[in-house]
């Protein structure tokens with residue numbers, strides 16, 4: 001089982017966290033399943049950009065993003081060369097370290 005290390009984010013994960021990740025699920029799904037409430041305004045369907053993360057360790061182990069994801073990433077706040085939409089990046093066998101950017105393009109959180 002791989003791990004996702006989440007760097008501290010003032011609202012979403014103030015202390016940072018290390019979670020046990022399930023391979024085959026997206027980074028976003030793994031975070032949500034571990035009570036890390038990253039924004040995800042389109043229900044993980046690659047349509048909103050709010051689930052943007054920067055993969056600080058393990059980026060190269062992920063399957064490459066597709067054109068649709070790349071188009072949405074162009075709108076992301078704080079875009080980096082290691083940016084991904086966490087709902088589209090599927091966890092594999094490798095450990096990851098991610099940073100949740102301070103802001104998203106959409107501050108309107110979904111209510112669950």
Ligand code: FES
Pocket residue numbers: 028039040041042043044045046047048049050051052072085086087088
């Ligand atoms: S949750 Fe909307 S693009 Fe990922």
